[in-house]
Amino acid sequence: MDIKDQPGFRSVAIICLLVLYVPVLILMVFSFNSGSLVTHWEGVTLKWYGSAFLNEEFHSAARNTLIISVTATIVSTICATLAAIGMTRVKPWRGLAAAFMVINLPLMVPEIITAVATLSFFALIAGAFGLNFGIGNLIFAHTVFCIPFAYMPIRARLEDMDLTLEYAAADLYATPWNAFKRITLPLLVPGIMSGAALAFIVSFDDFTITQLVAGPGQTTLPLYIWNQIRRPMTPEINAISTILLLVSILFVSVSFLIARRRAK
Amino acid sequence: MTTATLSPTTLSKAATFEAQAVKTSARRNRLLSLPALIIIGIFGVLPLIIICVYSFLVAAPYGGVQWQFSTDAYLNFLFQRDIFDDTLQFTPDFLIIYLRSFLFAVVTTVICLLLGFPTAYFMATRSPAQRNWWVLLITIPFWSNLLVRTLAIMFIIRDEGLINNALLALGVIDKPITMLYTNFAIQLGLLYAFLPFMVLPLYSSLEKLDFRLVEAAYDLYATRRQVLWRVIIPLSKPGIIAGCLLVFIPALGAYVTPLILGGGVHLMIGDLIAQQFGSGRNWPLGCAQALILMAAVLVALFFYVRNTSGKMQHG
Amino acid sequence: MPEQPGKNAIEVRGVRKVFGTGENQVAALDTVSVSIRENEFFTLLGPSGCGKTTLLRLIAGFDFPTAGEILLHGQDIAPLPPFKRPVNTVFQSYALFPHMTVAQNIGFGLEMLGRPKAEIEARVAQMLKLVKMEALKARRTSQISGGQQQRVALARALAPQPKVLLLDEPLSALDYKLRKEMQIELKRLQNETGITFIFVTHDQEEALTMSDRIAVMSAGKILQVGTPRDIYDRPAERFVADFIGETNFLPGTVVSKKPGVATVKFASSATISAGYPEGFDPTGEVTLVVRPEHADLVPDPAKGTIAGTLSNIVYFGTDTHYHVKLDGGENFIVRHQNSRSSPVTFATGAKVGIQFEEDAARVLKD
Numbered sequence: 027m028d029i030k031d032q033p034g035f036r037s038v039a040i041i042c043l044l045v046l047y048v049p050v051l052i053l054m055v056f057s058f059n060s061g062s063l064v065t066h067w068e069g070v071t072l073k074w075y076g077s078a079f080l081n082e083e084f085h086s087a088a089r090n091t092l093i094i095s096v097t098a099t100i101v102s103t104i105c106a107t108l109a110a111i112g113m114t115r116v117k118p119w120r121g122l123a124a125a126f127m128v129i130n131l132p133l134m135v136p137e138i139i140t141a142v143a144t145l146s147f148f149a150l151i152a153g154a155f156g157l158n159f160g161i162g163n164l165i166f167a168h169t170v171f172c173i174p175f176a177y178m179p180i181r182a183r184l185e186d187m188d189l190t191l192e193y194a195a196a197d198l199y200a201t202p203w204n205a206f207k208r209i210t211l212p213l214l215v216p217g218i219m220s221g222a223a224l225a226f227i228v229s230f231d232d233f234t235i236t237q238l239v240a241g242p243g244q245t246t247l248p249l250y251i252w253n254q255i256r257r258p259m260t261p262e263i264n265a266i267s268t269i270l271l272l273v274s275i276l277f278v279s280v281s282f283l284i285a286r287r288r289a290k
Numbered sequence: 291m292t293t294a295t296l297s298p299t300t301l302s303k304a305a306t307f308e309a310q311a312v313k314t315s316a317r318r319n320r321l322l323s324l325p326a327l328i329i330i331g332i333f334g335v336l337p338l339i340i341i342c343v344y345s346f347l348v349a350a351p352y353g354g355v356q357w358q359f360s361t362d363a364y365l366n367f368l369f370q371r372d373i374f375d376d377t378l379q380f381t382p383d384f385l386i387i388y389l390r391s392f393l394f395a396v397v398t399t400v401i402c403l404l405l406g407f408p409t410a411y412f413m414a415t416r417s418p419a420q421r422n423w424w425v426l427l428i429t430i431p432f433w434s435n436l437l438v439r440t441l442a443i444m445f446i447i448r449d450e451g452l453i454n455n456a457l458l459a460l461g462v463i464d465k466p467i468t469m470l471y472t473n474f475a476i477q478l479g480l481l482y483a484f485l486p487f488m489v490l491p492l493y494s495s496l497e498k499l500d501f502r503l504v505e506a507a508y509d510l511y512a513t514r515r516q517v518l519w520r521v522i523i524p525l526s527k528p529g530i531i532a533g534c535l536l537v538f539i540p541a542l543g544a545y546v547t548p549l550i551l552g553g554g555v556h557l558m559i560g561d562l563i564a565q566q567f568g569s570g571r572n573w574p575l576g577c578a579q580a581l582i583l584m585a586a587v588l589v590a591l592f593f594y595v596r597n598t599s600g601k602m603q604h605g
Numbered sequence: 606m607p608e609q610p611g612k613n614a615i616e617v618r619g620v621r622k623v624f625g626t627g628e629n630q631v632a633a634l635d636t637v638s639v640s641i642r643e644n645e646f647f648t649l650l651g652p653s654g655c656g657k658t659t660l661l662r663l664i665a666g667f668d669f670p671t672a673g674e675i676l677l678h679g680q681d682i683a684p685l686p687p688f689k690r691p692v693n694t695v696f697q698s699y700a701l702f703p704h705m706t707v708a709q710n711i712g713f714g715l716e717m718l719g720r721p722k723a724e725i726e727a728r729v730a731q732m733l734k735l736v737k738m739e740a741l742k743a744r745r746t747s748q749i750s751g752g753q754q755q756r757v758a759l760a761r762a763l764a765p766q767p768k769v770l771l772l773d774e775p776l777s778a779l780d781y782k783l784r785k786e787m788q789i790e791l792k793r794l795q796n797e798t799g800i801t802f803i804f805v806t807h808d809q810e811e812a813l814t815m816s817d818r819i820a821v822m823s824a825g826k827i828l829q830v831g832t833p834r835d836i837y838d839r840p841a842e843r844f845v846a847d848f849i850g851e852t853n854f855l856p857g858t859v860v861s862k863k864p865g866v867a868t869v870k871f872a873s874s875a876t877i878s879a880g881y882p883e884g885f886d887p888t889g890e891v892t893l894v895v896r897p898e899h900a901d902l903v904p905d906p907a908k909g910t911i912a913g914t915l916s917n918i919v920y921f922g923t924d925t926h927y928h929v930k931l932d933g934g935e936n937f938i939v940r941h942q943n944s945r946s947s948p949v950t951f952a953t954g955a956k957v958g959i960q961f962e963e964d965a966a967r968v969l970k971d
Binding site: 028029030031032033034035036038039041042043045046047049050052053056063066101102104105106108109111112113116117119120121125128129131132134135136137138139140141142143144145146147149150153166167169170171173177224227228230231233234238248251252255263267270271274275277278279282286 | 312315316318319320321322323325326327329330331332333334335336337338340341344354405406408409411412413415422424425426427428429430431432433434435436437438439441442443444445446450452455482485486489501504505508514518539540542543545546550559560563564567573576577580583584587591
């Protein structure tokens with residue numbers, strides 16, 4: 027027995043893992059249930075995935091989700107990358123501390139408050155100026171909370187980066203722009219990818235803000251699931267949930283593996 | 291050696307160049323940060339200011355606001371205006387929901403800590419390869435869709451869910467135990483939702499623990515439990531505080547969990563606020579309720595900042 | 606010393622560097638002036654925090670002097686950014702670009718200078734040969750050993766044929782044996798390329814063995830510039846004598862002096878005459894310094910310059926250290942190189958004499 031071990035801790039850890047995974051695994055297993063009940067197992071089938079893929083509502087929800095998530099991910103990752111470069115390892119500029127707070131604000135405000143605030147904001151500009159960006163409303167709202175998630179790994183990567191590499195580049199006749207293009211940016215790419223993956227997940231999975239801000243016809247996948255819960259449920263909802271979970275797992279793993287490779 | 295010396299008070303050409311370069315880079319850095327700041331400023335900060343303003347207005351009959359100053363939203367939080375004689379009567383309905391939410395959040399934080407600390411410690415004492423797997427396994431639920439994860443809990447605790455079916459089949463019970471749409475369901479859902487939020491910060495603090503200190507404590511005749519309480523836990527205090535905060539704040543403002551597992555019967559603050567913007571049609575009240583929640587969060591954050599900055603002063 | 610203005614690669618004139626502002630101001634360099642000749646192996650030697658790395662960074666262009674000028678072949682380069690200065694640096698951590706191969710690292714500077722591809726390739730090949738790394742040119746820098754990284758860093762800095770090569774403690778990360786090897790390698794590279802090397806180190810042995818000239822620095826100032834022999838045999842200040850090699854310090858009082866030689870009286874009332882550095886006027890309390898290997902032990906106390914009691918003998922293999930308690934109470938160490946036939950043996954507790962020539966001792970400011 028290792029002297030670091032504490033009695034009972036192993037059991038608690040294994041229980042935690044089971045508690046976290048068993049309910050989700052059961053949900054996934056029932057997506058293959060040939061019966062039409064979400065709790066009574068009858069046999070194996072793939073028909074619920076088939077019916078989900080043929081479902082027009084699912085299509086439109088998936089399309090909306092992708093449009094919103096991809097746009098929000100691209101915009102937020104670009105903004106976060108620029109901000110991280112302007113705010114990490116630099117001589118403090120006036121307003122830097124305040125800027126840092128603004129970037130992290132969406133992480134500190136409870137989601138429900140952001141949701142009602144954003145709803146009030148869009149209602150106000152629609153009422154006062156007749157401005158309505160349609161699905162753009164959701165894209166803006168998502169971009170706001172995606173920025174800090176994209177920002178974190180990029181900033182961490184910059185902080186880890188050896189400042190002497192840029193000195194070395196400048197010493198070897200690289201102009202600031204060349205040093206950025208040839209040294210800083212290539213070394214920053216893993217951080218940017220990791221940040222983009224996180225931004226995509228939080229946008230893809232968002233329910234609270236989307237539910238309150240979405241206008242008619244702007245159903246995303248999480249909203250579609252929510253609508254299904256309120257009807258008699260079939261394993262089709264398990265199938266769609268499973269797809270959502272797999273997307274999350276894929277992006278988390280990608281982000282995780284990139285971060286691990288950096289640590290080596 | 292050359293004897294050439296310059297008056298040390300005159301700035302060299304180089305110093306002027308440097309001052310110029312510093313100014314240029316400050317301008318460039320500010321410019322780079324601008325797009326992110328503008329987006330968050332317009333679509334993140336401005337909305338918060340708007341709800342501050344809205345909370346002092348009058349509700350329009352079909353949702354939205356009328357531009358007329360009023361403190362009714364805040365008064366309504368604790369009192370109800372009598373329709374007939376216009377007197378204010380103390381109505382603790384909202385306060386009870388806030389206190390209940392607070393209780394839910396505290397219980398969630400405590401249980402998550404009790405489960406999360408041993409788990410994080412166990413993870414931190416594995417070999418590096420095993421550690422990676424454990425971290426990935428905890429990270430996946432951390433980022434997975436909360437709605438779907440809550441749905442998974444719902445399927446298990448329904449009347450015809452897995453637990454009741456199993457108990458019925460075993461003959462332990464003869465009719466299903468009602469768990470869904472109860473306080474128990476909400477509590478379970480919160481624990482399930484936020485457990486990873488506790489484990490990860492605890493882990494990152496325990497991972498940095500210098501285990502030679504543990505060896506030194508054993509060398510000085512400490513027992514396993516004494517090592518835990520006198521060495522390991524005090525050293526991981528920053529992680530414990532961060533983990534508690536990361537669970538407490540979202541648990542206090544939880545929306546999805548009580549929405550699905552409370553069935554609209556057992557409300558938490560989050561649902562209460564959302565209700566004012568939906569069926570309640572009282573936006574100013576919803577804004578006031580949101581700001582009161584925000585104040586509670588700020589108090590929690592304040593304690594966090596005070597605790598961590600105190601830590602830094604002690605080195 | 607004689608100055609030949611045209612032959613100076615680098616001239617540092619009255620350079621001050623102040624970090625921080627207001628109350629937190631720290632002068633890292635306090636009005637430093639020094640000239641470094643062409644094709645010279647010049648070393649900045651001093652303890653950590655003495656300002657040697659700051660001076661190197663000012664020459665490289667990573668920092669800018671608060672006051673003063675830095676001339677490269679007569680032109681003030683202090684207001685130029687690093688990428689406009691024909692000087693290259695070998696960093697302490699090597700700072701090799703991790704996402705590039707060995708060859709790409711070496712070619713980077715030339716590429717940034719916009720040289721034609723063919724020229725870059727030829728030059729990279731030449732450099733790889735110079736540092737004997739041809740076999741590993743396609744490797745990533747993370748896949749080679751510390752010593753090999755060191756060679757790549759050197760090749761990368763030499764490839765653009767800089768006027769001056771700056772080396773910031775480049776050997777400190779290597780183990781003892783490899784360091785010895787690289788010291789010889791560096792000297793060879795300097796001879797073959799004919800480039801001026803400015804080398805920063807805190808290792809006095811490294812400085813003495815490799816340099817043409819050394820500047821000893823302390824607390825932001827240059828205390829003495831000279832050849833290794835100058836610095837070792839004729840230290841200008843107590844700090845220099847103390848920092849480089851081992852030295853005996855004997856406090857005393859000046860009783861008389863004539864040009865170049867002062868006579869000093871010690872606690873035991875013995876007197877010694879010795880030289881003193883230029884520009885120093887010895888009066889009152891002074892310190893006499895004597896290197897342990899410049900003194901001899903004699904069995905007869907009367908025959909020695911000063912006398913004392915042998916308190917300890919420490920055997921070092923190549924030589925033996927005799928610790929002597931002088932009659933005046935001071936401690937003195939005599940180093941004696943061991944040979945096959947050391948005729949005289951001493952025993953602890955014996956009264957002994959310590960003998961040294963007048964030019965082995967030096968009078969310095971207390």
